[in-house]
Amino acid sequence: DDPQQLARFEARVAADDFIEPNDWMPETYRKTLVRQMSQHAHSEIVGMLPEGNWLTRAPSLSRKAILLAKIQDEAGHGLYLYCAAETLGVSREQMIDALHDGSAKYSTIFNYPTLNWADIGAIGWLVDGAAIMNQVPLQRTSYGPYARAMVRICKEESFHQRQGFELMMHMVNGTPDQREMAQDALNRFWWPSLMMFGPPDDKSPNTERSMRWRIKRDTNDDLRQKFVDATVPQAELLGLTVPDPNLRWNEERGHYDFSPIDWEEFYAVVRGEGPVAQERMQARRKAWDDGAWVREAAASYETKHASARIA
Numbered sequence: 001d002d003p004q005q006l007a008r009f010e011a012r013v014a015a016d017d018f019i020e021p022n023d024w025m026p027e028t029y030r031k032t033l034v035r036q037m038s039q040h041a042h043s044e045i046v047g048m049l050p051e052g053n054w055l056t057r058a059p060s061l062s063r064k065a066i067l068l069a070k071i072q073d074e075a076g077h078g079l080y081l082y083c084a085a086e087t088l089g090v091s092r093e094q095m096i097d098a099l100h101d102g103s104a105k106y107s108t109i110f111n112y113p114t115l116n117w118a119d120i121g122a123i124g125w126l127v128d129g130a131a132i133m134n135q136v137p138l139q140r141t142s143y144g145p146y147a148r149a150m151v152r153i154c155k156e157e158s159f160h161q162r163q164g165f166e167l168m169m170h171m172v173n174g175t176p177d178q179r180e181m182a183q184d185a186l187n188r189f190w191w192p193s194l195m196m197f198g199p200p201d202d203k204s205p206n207t208e209r210s211m212r213w214r215i216k217r218d219t220n221d222d223l224r225q226k227f228v229d230a231t232v233p234q235a236e237l238l239g240l241t242v243p244d245p246n247l248r249w250n251e252e253r254g255h256y257d258f259s260p261i262d263w264e265e266f267y268a269v270v271r272g273e274g275p276v277a278q279e280r281m282q283a284r285r286k287a288w289d290d291g292a293w294v295r296e297a298a299a300s301y302e303t304k305h306a307s308a309r310i311a
């Protein structure tokens, strides 16, 4: 990189300027953004699967309508994010190929199965809750198209989180069995939700540079702690027990202390060994193959109209 251009870029970022698609940027900045934004987009798309699993079994029409709207929002988020990433000179096909051949990641959380209806509540409450904690600061990420996509996404995620909490509220006020389902969902989703924030700061190879370039505005551990601090009182309100015997308020730190995370499990899931990882990828590849005729029809429609415009 040209040192003068780099210095100008660094100064702009440090002054909280947004970097736009036609602005000069270091190649590593561009690559980091393509990686993070495409992985974020893939997470939204793969994230439809665990919830889609319950669409035909939602217990009422209104729950079904809410769930359907939420899943459609996730598809929209994926699409805005792919569009925003395309402004960095990568095509959607390239990004999707990378997902399908396993070279691009998606959030570990979506490799866990949804076993009971309360899991839908737990996903909204915890998974969307964690996603918001991470995405609200990204509204001020230094790359303009990514920051702007985040504004709308955060509004929708906030509705997702609320519907999840409200569903949990119904479950805990229902029959003893329903209450047990809510506790079971919390037991299974708590630790994977904390893992969503990524490896600890001292094992996170990208954090330092991404913080300097203001791609990330907070570190993984800081966001994880914020999430724990915000969520524990919500669990108390629900009358549910967070599955961590060492969880306690630390007056001195002004934060909750919690047990060490099982990072072996995290890395195994990142490597593609999660409980339903293979099913998730098979479902995505099948959806892509089944949709081939739509892409072909759209392309041939476009060609026909382009030649009509010329004629």
Ligand code: FAQ
Pocket: 035, 036, 039, 040, 041, 043, 044, 047, 048, 074, 105, 106, 107, 108, 109, 123, 127, 128, 131, 134, 195, 196, 197, 198, 199, 203, 204, 205, 206, 207, 210, 216, 220, 270
């Ligand atoms: N899963 O150096 P770091 C949602 C990878 S959206 C898998 O700390 P970085 C909405 C990481 O990529 C959820 N891989 O990396 C919804 C890197 O590998 P690489 C998604 C992970 O980028 C709700 C390596 O480990 N949100 O849920 C994970 O600085 C409900 C080293 O890590 C976003 O993507 C993980 N959890 O920080 C949808 C937000 N963590 O790429 C449906 C944007 C780390 O070098 C239903 N992304 N890795 O090969 C970010 O903020 C960041 O990318 C982090 C990771 C914080 C995820």
